[in-house]
Amino acid sequence: MANNHHGADQESRVAVLVDCDNTTPEILEYALRVVAQFGRVVLRRGYGNHTTLANKWQEALVRLAFTPCLQYQYAAGKNTSDIALALDAVEALFDERADTFCLVTSDSDFAYLCRKLRERGATVHIVGEAKSPDALRNASDQFFEWVKPEPVVEQPQAASKAEAAKPDPTKPVAKQRPLFVVEAVALLAADSSEGKVSVGGLGSYLKRADPSFSPKKYGHSGLLDMLKTYDLLKVQQESGGHWTVRLASTVN
Structure with a gap:
């Protein structure tokens, strides 16, 4: 299926799969803006353990309509989320639910998944942080580097009663x-x-x-x-x- 960035009768179907244990929720809105150019996002999933999903990621996943995919750690130090993400990606490709994938991660362990998806004809984009190694960047069709924005400090302004009043709908x-x-x-x-x-x-x-x-x-x-x-x-x-x-x- 040919990709068409500007819409067509048959748009690319995009899966956005997030390695929540490996990155920050702030990256998510940037990732969605990036992949919107490639087609219609049909799968939004965030993978992580209970601590990750129940705390810092909960607000972002709910607000941006992602399905949380909870993976319990069966043994200390073992990360089962990576395997779950990889299996779901391959399953979505074989079921023809998605032909374009956006992996949100900086973990080089996903480089092999990227290569396998591309061998099967899928397009793979990665959104990651500066720490992402070359092995991961080069395994994708396109790598988008997210840079943490500088905090904006707003000067407090004294609002008058008139300014604080509700706007006139007329x-x-x-x-x-x-x-x-x-x-x-x-x-x-x-x-x-x-x-x-x-x-x-x-x-x-x-x-x-x-x-x-x-x-x-x-x-x-x-x-x-x-x-x-x-x-x-x-x-x-x-x-x-x-x-x-x-x-x-x-x-x-």
């Missing part, structure tokens, strides 16, 4: 330009030979990355109207009548 919503739209264009355009992406393809990607996404939520009548307000983006109509968008910095 007033139009102020137009906003969220940065994640620019990040989405940069991600998709980087995979394009012309450095641009169709507005329709961008819309499909944004919906996959965040099912609740709507330009109206940010005060815009539609996605094209929204994109035209960005200084960092350049929108243009092509000869065929469709619209494309690229980063303004890439325009000659």
Whole structure:
């Protein structure tokens, strides 16, 4: 099955399998944004022991609709989660439930799984941290390195009573330009030979990355109207009548 990043009659089916014992919950939203360009996510599973899943991972797995896959440790120091993840990945491939896999891990033990999946025709992406060894990076079709973001310290501001009051529903919503739209264009355009992406393809990607996404939520009548307000983006109509968008910095 051919991969189509911008949607098609037959989209790639993506499985996102997370080695929770080996990484941090903060990586999960980044992983979902990355894989949204490759197709429809049909499997979301997080693997770990009781301590991992019941504590630091519980909030993220629930909020992002992942199925927790609890693996008890049968002996001290033994990790059964890796075997469970690998077996589920092979089973999903053979059952034809998924043809594209995103493994969220920095553990080189998964390099062999990556090679076996690819031998069977699957596409394998890995989202990992800087500590990921070359043996793991090179076993995938594409490796995405997650870097822990620097904490943002906001200066406290004294809000007046008027500002603290509930917004007036009769007033139009102020137009906003969220940065994640620019990040989405940069991600998709980087995979394009012309450095641009169709507005329709961008819309499909944004919906996959965040099912609740709507330009109206940010005060815009539609996605094209929204994109035209960005200084960092350049929108243009092509000869065929469709619209494309690229980063303004890439325009000659």
